[in-house]
Amino acid sequence: MDLKIFDRMESEVRGYVRSFPVVFDQARGSLLFDEAGKQYIDFFSGAGTLNYGHNNPVLKRRLLDYLGTDGVVHGLDMATSAKKYFLETFERVLLKPRGWKYTLQFTGPTGTNAVEAALKLARQVKGRQNIISFTHGFHGVSAGSLAATANSKFRQAAGMALGNTTFVPYDGYMGPDVDTAAYLERLLDDPSSGLDRPAAVIVETVQGEGGVNVATWRWLRQLETLCRRHDMLLIVDDIQVGCGRTGSFFSFEQAGIQPDIVTLSKSLSGFGLPMSLVMFKPELDIWKPGAHSGTFRGNNLAFVTAAQALDSYWTSDAFATETRRKEELVRNWLENLAYSYPAAGLSVRGRGLIQGLVTPAEGGLANRIAAKAFEYGVVIETSGAHDEVLKVLPALTIEDQLLERGLEVLERSTAEILGSQGNGKVLKFGGQRR
Ligand code: PLP
Secondary structure (H helix, E strand, O other): OOOHHHHHHOOOOOOHHHHOOOOEEEEEEOEEEEOOOOEEEEOOHHHHOOOOOEOOHHHHHHHHHHHHOOOOOOOOOOOOHHHHHHHHHHHHHHHHHHOOOOEEEEOOOOHHHHHHHHHHHHHHHHOOOEEEEEOOOOOOOOHHHHHOOOOHHHHHOOOOOOOOEEEEOOOOOOOOOOOHHHHHHHHHHOOOOOOOOEEEEEEOOEEOOOOOEEOOHHHHHHHHHHHHHOOOEEEEEOOOOOOOOOOOOOOOHHHOOOOOEEEEOHHHOOOOOOOOEEEEOHHHOOOOOOOOOOOOOOOHHHHHHHHHHHHHHOOOOHHHHHHHHHHHHHHHHHHHHHHHOHHHOOEEEEEOOEEEEEOOOOOOHHHHHHHHHHHOOEEOEEEOOOOOEEEEOOOOOOOHHHHHHHHHHHHHHHHHHHHHHOOOOOOOOOOOOO
16 A cells, blocks of 8 residues: 655655554444455544444534534633533533532543643642653653653653653562552651652553553552542543543542542544643632633534533443443453463453453564554554554444454454464354353
């Protein structure tokens, strides 16, 4: 396929086109089509942006109707009917049923814009600079967010010192027997630990880019308790695993915690349109009018599809229940796959429809499986410090049949890459297969 124009004109910084070197032309539901008409099952979902699939017909209809009546497209942060309906819907569908009170701030359109605002607000509220962030955490690549992002590849690209952040071990980082929340507690309790008093802790409940590392509910509750005891704000960055990905709209709900600040983006608009927001407890709203600005705060087209997504998928439990059913299916499939290759050292971790097939850190196995799967028509990315985790991230709306076909491709790709290492039990799929 002819990619010459991209090579000639686009910066070396481009990334995903290298993993998926075709020109994508159309997309529908969980399928992508390249210019040659080849079909791909999407197990990547725009890194968590397409929870409701590509060109979701209900959202598209709403968007086309809105454009057809000359609804306002750009309005800075002025009041518009689209924004009004989004706010009403967010309150009615998400906040009221949970008995929550949060103030919303619309930031620039991409995830890192929300994180920047959240960190700024936390620092202002507490009058302190330091932020606690976690090993393998990813929060974006603009300066403030990047300072809280652990990955050295991104940090090195900053070209300046990244400070005012202290990294501590995420849940499970030191192995199953070390309680990393207790470690943080020790640092906080000890005035001579060297830890500057933090304004906030920023955490992902499942680290999407960091390798599908899953924090236990218990650990998240410990973290909340620590925040309360030490007068720090708890920021949950729900940009990748929020909006239903883990089987509830907010990924932290089952932990029973109530973060002070939550960042949302990616699948928030539901349609792949850029949109970000920060939710925070009303008493934290110390912003002066206009103190945090931006031309594209509040994308009206995104308000329209976001409100429709909430109305279509989140007024009952049915969608979340479906996600958890599909989680079982994926999980069983991957566990059986891992079991089939005992010598390969594979394992599975994840929550909801973000599931990782973990391969050994060395050897590039996950990348080789992903490349093979792409050849066979599945788009899937790897994550983790060594790109060692195959991240299965289908749309939440994916049909079972496509989900199983995609998993079959993964299985076949793994089998081809691992060759004779299997124990011959690859077809033992615990009744999950039809
Ligand atoms: N936070 C998390 C948890 C993310 O996964 C990402 C992106 O992957 C971001 C922030 C940054 O979002 P964006 O790439 O839209 O700036």
